[in-house]
Amino acid sequence: MTDKPDNTAPRTVPIQSATFSNPVNAEIRRAAATGIYDIRGGGSKRKVPHFDDLLFLGASISRYPLEGYREKCETKVTLGTRFASKPIELDIPITIAGMSFGSLSGAAKEALGRGATMAGTSTTTGDGGMTEEERGHSNKLIYQYLPSRYGMNPDDLRRCDAIEIVVGQGAKPGGGGMLLGQKISDRVAEMRNLPKGIDQRSACRHPDWTGPDDLEIKILELREITNWEKPIYIKIGGARPYFDTMLAIKAGADVIVLDGMQGGTAATQDVFIEHVGQPILACIRQSVEALQELDMHREVQLVVSGGIRGGADVAKALALGADAVAIGTGALVALGDNDPRWEDEYQKLGTTAGAYDDWHEGNDPAGITTQTPELIKRFDPVAGGRRLSNYLKVMTLEAQTIARACGKNHIHNLEPEDLVALTMEAAAMARIPLSGTDWWPGKPGTSF
Amino acid sequence: MQSFDLETEGLRKLNSSLHAQNNDTNQTAWEIINPKGSHAIAVGLDAPIEVTVLGSTGYYCGGMNKQATVHVKGSAGPGVAENMMSGKVVIDGDASQYAGATAHGGLLVIKGNASSRCGISMKGVDIVVHGNIGHMSAFMAQSGNLVVLGDAGDALGDSLYEANLFVRGTVKSLGADCIKKDMRPEHLEILTRLLAEAEADAKPEEFTRYGSARELYNFDIDNASAY
Numbered sequence: 001m002t003d004k005p006d007n008t009a010p011r012t013v014p015i016q017s018a019t020f021s022n023p024v025n026a027e028i029r030r031a032a033a034t035g036i037y038d039i040r041g042g043g044s045k046r047k048v049p050h051f052d053d054l055l056f057l058g059a060s061i062s063r064y065p066l067e068g069y070r071e072k073c074e075t076k077v078t079l080g081t082r083f084a085s086k087p088i089e090l091d092i093p094i095t096i097a098g099m100s101f102g103s104l105s106g107a108a109k110e111a112l113g114r115g116a117t118m119a120g121t122s123t124t125t126g127d128g129g130m131t132e133e134e135r136g137h138s139n140k141l142i143y144q145y146l147p148s149r150y151g152m153n154p155d156d157l158r159r160c161d162a163i164e165i166v167v168g169q170g171a172k173p174g175g176g177g178m179l180l181g182q183k184i185s186d187r188v189a190e191m192r193n194l195p196k197g198i199d200q201r202s203a204c205r206h207p208d209w210t211g212p213d214d215l216e217i218k219i220l221e222l223r224e225i226t227n228w229e230k231p232i233y234i235k236i237g238g239a240r241p242y243f244d245t246m247l248a249i250k251a252g253a254d255v256i257v258l259d260g261m262q263g264g265t266a267a268t269q270d271v272f273i274e275h276v277g278q279p280i281l282a283c284i285r286q287s288v289e290a291l292q293e294l295d296m297h298r299e300v301q302l303v304v305s306g307g308i309r310g311g312a313d314v315a316k317a318l319a320l321g322a323d324a325v326a327i328g329t330g331a332l333v334a335l336g337d338n339d340p341r342w343e344d345e346y347q348k349l350g351t352t353a354g355a356y357d358d359w360h361e362g363n364d365p366a367g368i369t370t371q372t373p374e375l376i377k378r379f380d381p382v383a384g385g386r387r388l389s390n391y392l393k394v395m396t397l398e399a400q401t402i403a404r405a406c407g408k409n410h411i412h413n414l415e416p417e418d419l420v421a422l423t424m425e426a427a428a429m430a431r432i433p434l435s436g437t438d439w440w441p442g443k444p445g446t447s448f
Numbered sequence: 449m450q451s452f453d454l455e456t457e458g459l460r461k462l463n464s465s466l467h468a469q470n471n472d473t474n475q476t477a478w479e480i481i482n483p484k485g486s487h488a489i490a491v492g493l494d495a496p497i498e499v500t501v502l503g504s505t506g507y508y509c510g511g512m513n514k515q516a517t518v519h520v521k522g523s524a525g526p527g528v529a530e531n532m533m534s535g536k537v538v539i540d541g542d543a544s545q546y547a548g549a550t551a552h553g554g555l556l557v558i559k560g561n562a563s564s565r566c567g568i569s570m571k572g573v574d575i576v577v578h579g580n581i582g583h584m585s586a587f588m589a590q591s592g593n594l595v596v597l598g599d600a601g602d603a604l605g606d607s608l609y610e611a612n613l614f615v616r617g618t619v620k621s622l623g624a625d626c627i628k629k630d631m632r633p634e635h636l637e638i639l640t641r642l643l644a645e646a647e648a649d650a651k652p653e654e655f656t657r658y659g660s661a662r663e664l665y666n667f668d669i670d671n672a673s674a675y
């Protein structure tokens with residue numbers, strides 16, 4: 001009996017390293033086996049300070065609320081009032097962010113156009129150019145002017161409703177696009193003037209301008225080509241929002257699109273997504289500060305994106321000073337991306353619903369981030385558009401509910417004063433008092 | 449001949465007058481005086497008209513051109529004929545950086561030299577430079593033909609896709625994945641045509657062709673040092 005180990009004796013339990021955790025070690029093994037960095041779609045997956053760390057105060061004796069459903073709470077927003085003769089008028093302050101044809105199927109682009117049009121808002125093209133599916137179904141279409149200039153042409157420039165010069169994206173400020181060989185179908189290849197099946201890396205920097213002074217001249221050219229009609233947006237990633245906003249205003253932007261690190265991407269190195277750029281929460285106030293200092297707040301509109309999921313996020317972004325928001329990932333989920341109904345197929349791809357992010361491989365069971373005809377057939381653009389429209393309307397109702405509770409008859413009247421922060425980090429980043437105090441780290445006149 | 453004084457009448461009026469022309473216009477010849485290095489001259493044209501600029505231009509002259517012929521009797525600033533779709537842009541003098549950037553079609557002729565990044569990301573345009581071109585020219589060039597009668601600077605054709613590069617003089621260095629290639633009859637034909645269209649005094653046989661080795665087309669970790 002004595003040679004049997006004593007299972008009841010106290011002993012050290014196996015402890016996994018927090019530094020070299022299972023996922024970390026798996027990634028090391030993957031890199032060692034394949035010799036390529038991990039490329040994936042989506043946005044930052046790690047937890048960063050976000051809108052969840054803010055709360056609205058609501059009404060009280062000193063602030064009275066508006067009646068839900070009965071008293072009006074306006075949601076209309078006009079973008080591009082500074083120089084353009086034809087600004088964009090939207091019924092709701094939620095727009096669809098630029099997502100490339102190539103990363104998405106033509107049918108998915110159609111669904112985005114249908115849903116946005118039903119809800120009274122705009123969609124945005126993306127790397128790869130404008131498709132008939134999207135132009136045909138999107139009442140207000142923003143045409144992206146990207147470093148790659150794939151498919152860029154003056155006819156599409158004239159038939160869009162606004163132009164968005166993409167300088168950066170929140171998921172990868174300083175990085176270019178990526179579309180791997182599997183997704184370069186004949187149609188995608190033709191639109192991009194590239195051979196079929198090659199890995200296609202779009203440039204990270206514009207080919208014919210560098211710096212804010214050149215940008216100003218580039219904007220002049222685009223305005224001249226389009227008769228000074230179209231609003232010109234400038235999209236920046238959450239890198240140096242204060243300075244980038246200042247420079248974009250100086251260069252002549254009508255609208256600034258500010259995208260934080262949570263923002264999705266079609267395909268980028270995981271290391272880029274997770275380690276470059278700042279959370280949107282930290283970016284908004286800096287950008288608004290620049291707008292205010294130049295006396296341009298509301299004159300140049302601010303659209304923010306990166307992790308906007310529901311009406312509360314919309315309301316918080318607007319309260320911090322944005323004029324509108326843009327959504328990418330949320331819109332794809334509404335269309336049916338990562339839906340548990342395809343769980344069996346996600347399992348076969350070595351993943352699970354909610355975690356599927358190998359969009360660049362083009363095997364999307366939901367038929368959205370693919371160019372494979374059999375998969376695309378699974379996706380119904382009419383039903384998808386309906387779902388997107390429902391989602392956009394629900395978000396708007398939610399934001400209105402909050403705005404009314406704060407006594408606002410226009411959602412743009414939401415203000416920082418309506419908010420408190422739950423954490424020190426969020427308080428510092430959003431410059432909102434920590435709940436229960438009148439203070440945030442870095443508040444002028446206080447020391448920390 | 450329509451004469452337009454840019455200094456007194458302004459850029460907006462110039463471009464909107466040119467945009468007002470269509471395929472049936474009878475105002476087919478335009479002359480612009482006093483350009484004085486202005487930016488965005490004759491951009492976004494889409495009619496079979498001939499525009500002559502008497503002097504030098506700033507950025508993006510002839511940008512996004514379709515159908516029209518734009519002739520600059522002087523030098524051109526950065527991004528001349530950027531994203532041209534069709535038609536012709538001729539520069540009598542030199543051209544600054546990014547000449548013909550991302551252009552999809554048409555013909556760009558530079559009778560002097562072109563600076564760095566000539567033909568960057570070109571997508572089908574033909575470019576003929578009578579003089580030399582600067583560094584990083586034809587970077588990520590996708591398709592079309594770049595013909596250089598003089599010499600090319602450093603890193604010619606870096607990360608090139610399917611464009612043809614023809615250089616008569618020396619090439620300081622080739623960029624990643626750009627190699628010397630055989631001149632086949634179809635290439636001599638292209639050269640013969642382009643040299644004639646560009647009024648260039650050179651023989652096709654004097655040129656060397658460069659193109660993509662196509663080794664960076666699909667990612668391979670063993671090529672990491674080339675990225």
Ligand SMILES: Cc1cc2nc3c(=O)[nH]c(=O)nc-3n(C[C@H](O)[C@H](O)[C@H](O)COP(=O)(O)O)c2cc1C
Nearest residue numbers: 097098099100126127263264266306307327328329
């Ligand atoms: C599939 C996909 C494709 C995208 N393609 C582009 C693009 O072509 N150009 C661009 O500027 N941004 C692109 N983005 C980024 C979005 O425009 C937007 O910045 C981001 O999705 C917003 O964050 P969210 O996804 O958290 O809503 C893409 C995003 C996704 C998810």
